[in-house]
Amino acid sequence: MVSKLSHLQVELLGALLESGLTKETLIKALSEAEPYAPPSESQRAIHALQAEKGDGDGAALPNGLAEARLSEEETDDDGEEFTPPIMKELENLSPEEAAHQKAVVERLLQEDPWRVAKMVKSYLQQHNIPQREVVDTTGLNQSHLSQHLNKGTPMKTQKRAALYTWYVRKQREVAQQFTHAGQGILTEEPMGDDLPTKKGRRNRFKWGPASQQILFQAYERQKNPSKEEREALVEECNRAECIQRGVSPSQAQGLGSNLVTEVRVYNWFANRRKEEAFRHKLAMDTFSGPQPAPPLPPHNSSSLQPPPALSPSKVHGVRYNQQPATEAESSSSNPHGNSSLVTTQTILHQVSPPGLEPSQNLLSTDTKLVSAPGGTLPPVSTLTALHGLEQSPHALGQQPQNLIMASLPGVMAIGAGDTSSLAPAFTNTGTSTLVIGLASTQPQSVPVINSMGSSLTTLQPVQFSQQLHPSYQQPLMQQVQSHINQSPFMATMTQIQNPHALYGPKSEVAQYTHTGLLPQTMVITDTANLSALTSLTPTKQAFASDSESQTESGMHTPVSQAPTIHLQSQDTAIQHLQPGTRLTSSPAASSSSLVLYQSSDSPSSHGQLLPSAHSAIETFISTQMASSSQ
């Protein structure tokens, strides 16, 4: 039986029983009270009281009841009964209330303005009142008001009086709004919804934090709620909003312009769905990289111009392959570290022809990949940053940089999810994979690189990948150029610099590495890219498999050693790359490693380079390589 009672009824019953009412008396009273059948619970309680008291207090009770009614005017559900109290309130507004309100305003003016400002501000937040409403009614300047409420900017007493007057009246109006929610809003209220009548405009609906929380939770459960679910959410939100305002949920109409309706809930869900689709699209764009049309700075080769990605890179790729051959021959006589480079070059050269094809394939794939993302170019700023980087390596004198870049694109490509297209590329270009691993380092070793690196480091990993895309074409070219100038090994080192990192996701970069850039150097540069890449698990896995396949696929003997080593280092590098935090550490490492490379003009055998690169890779992650490598 008790289960059928509402909570309030239970409470009231408890109160009655506590007051000494016996069961018999209660039952008797019930039978007596039946004819009353009051609409509201409060009245029921009163009537119950009446019944309990019996006739003895009959005289007293009616008065009490009348008093109660008057005092209940705010909360009673009786429609007609309200008119008198409303009229009474209206009267109050003029003489007493006006005086009362003035007194409150005076009191507020005496208080510390900042404390009162905080009170007013929290009231605005609690009831989701737009500042515009206050401004319209008080005539205050919105900027001034905002600063006063949020930052405590001083406000003259006269103006504060206007604000506090609005505040007091608004509180009263809102209270009435809520209490008379069922019966409509008093027309007398001057601040009723703040001059909607003035301009015929209601305040714009605004979602409160409580409602938003409820909606987000529902959104997580189901993105597309049915009408019933929406209506349920409407109730829930309105209840929460009322509770936030310290008002009974049954008075939700008092929310006025901030009342939650099904239409609003429907729109909210629609907007969230659109938002998510857009974010998803942006994410896809990030991974796929920007279009290959970014304007490349006139670096080494004119071919580096920002033409359609494919042709120039292809040309360069081809060229690169050819050049190393020549270079190898010519540089073999170099006593300097070129020897090692020469060796590398030779190796590269040997590798390049086979690599060319796949790289070219890569190129084509890349182009496809590039265009796949949906054609959203990365922000121009990122592109320009890349350009800056591009040039610096070149300015350095073809410092071994961009190798990493070359590798990175490959890695990035993997990350972007184009693993399928990249994988073959990777298998063909063993160096590229290696490079990728190394590329994780920030391109900061070389001063020029540093500039790039810094610019890159400032970028978010996501942005970074974007940059990679547009720039990767350039580095490829540059790499080719620099590569030619320097010993291939060194060239590859330079590749490591940011631009390459930027290229990361592009398979073109991978292609470039294939042309002969030593993977080691490549790897070192772009930690940032790698970190961005590492965030993509498939990338790493693909990478690992790619590197493995590379070892087996078709590396020429001379190169085989390098790749193997590189692969190992790559793996470590890659593994190290995972945490995004690596970014910070990598710059130091990369710089050191890069420095290493640059200084390796001195006789550095290929073998030397390899181990140093390897160590560089590892150190970039942790220690300073330069010393060790040197």
Added chain:
Amino acid sequence: AGKAHRLSTEEREQLLPNLRAVGWNEVEGRDAIYKEFHFKDFNRAFGFMTRVALQAEKLDHHPEWFNVYNKVHITLSTHECGGLSERDINLASFIEQVAASLS
């Protein structure tokens, strides 16, 4: 109904500290005591009010009070003497009792 005479200074010193300790404040500008009660929800608030109301009827001494959802603001003062009296103290004690039992 208890005594309706205004409390003397000594009586105030004796009785009011206990009430002040539980949160009753003296109202500025009039001789009355005031306290705000918060409850979990309306049911509890109104259950509290009902109990107080029943007792008020019994004592024939009624509070000035305001209720919005889960909040109850009570002001106690005796009209006959124009200030605080024993009745207010009694009712305040009873109110404390009820509030404690309800929360």
